[in-house]
Amino acid sequence: MKEEWIQKAYEIAKERYAAIGIDTDQVLEQLQDFHLSMHCWQADDVKGFEVQAGAMSGGIQSTGDFPGAARNIDELRADVLKAKSLIPGDHRLNLHEIYGDFQGKVVDRDEVTVEHFQSWIDWAKENHTLLDFNSSSFSHPKSGSLSLSNPDEGIRKFWIEHTKRCRDIANAMGEAQGDPCIMNLWVHDGCKDVSVNHALYRNLLKQSLDEIFEKEQPMMKDCIEGKVFGIGLESFTVGSHDFYTAYAAKYDKILTIDTGHYHPTESPADKVSAVLPFVKELMLHVSRPVRWDSDHVTIMDDPTQELFSEIVRAGALDRVHYGLDFFDGSINRIGAYVIGSRAAQKCMLRALLEPRELISKYELAGEGYKVLALMEEQKAMPWQAVYDMFCLKNNVPVGDAFIAEIEKYETEVTSKR
Numbered sequence: 001m002k003e004e005w006i007q008k009a010y011e012i013a014k015e016r017y018a019a020i021g022i023d024t025d026q027v028l029e030q031l032q033d034f035h036l037s038m039h040c041w042q043a044d045d046v047k048g049f050e051v052q053a054g055a056m057s058g059g060i061q062s063t064g065d066f067p068g069a070a071r072n073i074d075e076l077r078a079d080v081l082k083a084k085s086l087i088p089g090d091h092r093l094n095l096h097e098i099y100g101d102f103q104g105k106v107v108d109r110d111e112v113t114v115e116h117f118q119s120w121i122d123w124a125k126e127n128h129t130l131l132d133f134n135s136s137s138f139s140h141p142k143s144g145s146l147s148l149s150n151p152d153e154g155i156r157k158f159w160i161e162h163t164k165r166c167r168d169i170a171n172a173m174g175e176a177q178g179d180p181c182i183m184n185l186w187v188h189d190g191c192k193d194v195s196v197n198h199a200l201y202r203n204l205l206k207q208s209l210d211e212i213f214e215k216e217q218p219m220m221k222d223c224i225e226g227k228v229f230g231i232g233l234e235s236f237t238v239g240s241h242d243f244y245t246a247y248a249a250k251y252d253k254i255l256t257i258d259t260g261h262y263h264p265t266e267s268p269a270d271k272v273s274a275v276l277p278f279v280k281e282l283m284l285h286v287s288r289p290v291r292w293d294s295d296h297v298t299i300m301d302d303p304t305q306e307l308f309s310e311i312v313r314a315g316a317l318d319r320v321h322y323g324l325d326f327f328d329g330s331i332n333r334i335g336a337y338v339i340g341s342r343a344a345q346k347c348m349l350r351a352l353l354e355p356r357e358l359i360s361k362y363e364l365a366g367e368g369y370k371v372l373a374l375m376e377e378q379k380a381m382p383w384q385a386v387y388d389m390f391c392l393k394n395n396v397p398v399g400d401a402f403i404a405e406i407e408k409y410e411t412e413v414t415s416k417r
Helices: 003-018 024-032 073-084 114-126 153-177 198-212 241-251 268-275 302-313 333-352 356-364 368-378 383-393 399-412
Strands: 036-039 092-096 131-134 181-185 220-225 254-258 282-286 320-324
Touching (some): 003 024, 003 383, 024 333, 024 383, 036 073, 036 333, 073 333, 092 114, 114 153, 153 198, 153 220, 181 282, 181 320, 220 241, 220 282, 241 254, 241 268, 254 268, 268 302, 282 302, 302 333, 320 333, 333 383, 333 399, 356 368
Parallel strands (some): 036 092, 036 320, 092 131, 131 181, 181 220, 220 254, 254 282, 282 320
C-alpha cells in the first residue's frame, strides 16, 4: 500500500474521530504503550526442549501437523524474532519452564535453576525483549491428574519444589531486565469422573500455594489461573475460578483471565469489572475457544473486542497485563503469531477510539437509544486507517503485506526443517 494513501486515509479518520472528541494522535501513543506478552509455545506446539520430554498430557492438547515447527531453541528464537518484526510495537516474550536451555542434559523439573535460562536472559537483552514466565506441571511422568493437590506427599512436594524454583528464575529474569517478570501458575489438577474428595484436594492446593508463595520475590509478580475443565479431567477442576479468585483477593495475587477457560455462555469481559475492586491487577491469556478451550488463533471476534473494551471502560489500562495463549499447529505458525497479535492490537485500538464519555453521559441520562446508536456507529468508523498508520509508524508491513514476508520465510527457512 502506498504511503501517501495511508497518510490521506489517516487524515480523514483523524477528522472523523475529532468530531466525536477523540484525538487519534493521542490514541496512537497509547497503543504504542500496549505491550503483548507473546507465548513461545505457538512456535513448536507446546513441546519444549526437555531431553526426557514425553507426549503432551495434563488436560491440554495441540492439534495439527503443519510443516515447519521449531525443533530447537535456535529455531524457536528465530521464529519469534521473525514474528515480532511483522507486529507493530514493542512486545514481551512469555516462556514456559520446559523451554529451558538444557544443553542436551536431563534436568528434572524439581532441579531447574536460573542457569538453564541464562541464555534466554542474554538473548532477551540482546534483542530488547522483556521476559515473562510460567511453571510447567503438565506432560511429565509425575503429572497424572493431580500435581499440587496430590494426596501423595512425594508427588506434591515435587511440584512445590518445581514451582518454587520457577519463582526464583522469574525473579532473576526481573532483576536482569530491570522490570518485574510476570509468572503465571496454572495446574491442570482435576478428575475425569465422579469424585468425593473435592475439599481434600482444594485444601491441599491451598497448602501448596501457601508454601510456594512464602518467599518474597521483589522482581517478579505472581499470577494464578483457573479453568472450567481440562481434556481428560472433565468432571472436576481443583483450581476453579471461584478458588483462585478468592485466593487472589485474600493474598494479593494477580488473577489470570484466560478467555478459553470459561463456560461457553460466560463472558470473560464481564469478569474484569467484577474482580477489579478486589484484586490489584489482572493478567489476560487471550485466545479463541471454539466450543471448548481449543486455543484457536485470536481474531477480532465479539468476545475479544468486549474484553478489551471493558478494560478501557473500567479505566484499568495500568492494572492489566496482556498475554497471548493459543497454539495452532494446523496453519503456518508465524502467520498465527502475526494474525493473533494484530487482532489483539486492533481490538485495543477500537476500545481506545470509543467516545466513552459521551456514551456514558447518554446512558446515565437514560437515553438508551443514543447509547445503542453510537456504539453501532463505532463499528463503521475508519479505525483501520488509524491502525494502518500505526503499522507505518512502526515500520512494519501495512494491511496484508505481511503475508508475502511470511511466505518468503516459509520458503527460505521453515520448509527446510
